[in-house]
Amino acid sequence: MTNNSWPGDFETLLRQHLSAIPADNPIPPDQSLFELGLDSVGAVTLLTELEDHFDIQFDDEVLDLQLFSGVTYLWQAVRKLS
Secondary structure: OOHHHOOHHHHHHHHOOOOOOOOOOOOOOOOOOOOOOOOHHHHHHHHHHHHHHHOOOOOHHHOOHHHHOOHHHHHHHHHHHO
8 A cells, every 4th residue: 555545546547637746756545636737538547447446336416516526535435335
């Protein structure tokens, strides 16, 4: 596991969409992913990649802006769906 108990493969997928944070900086666990450079197209792509990689499905009930409120929240959602 890496920062704050999320796995490296999760962080690798996520970092591809966070343009505002240098690769060598840790991802702040509770900062909005949009503040870290995620855009709307990236959000859709990221969710699709997470679904494919972790063999999960994001249902409508979890798809809201809070999902992108921080890495910790997003990882907890992925874990619950696994």
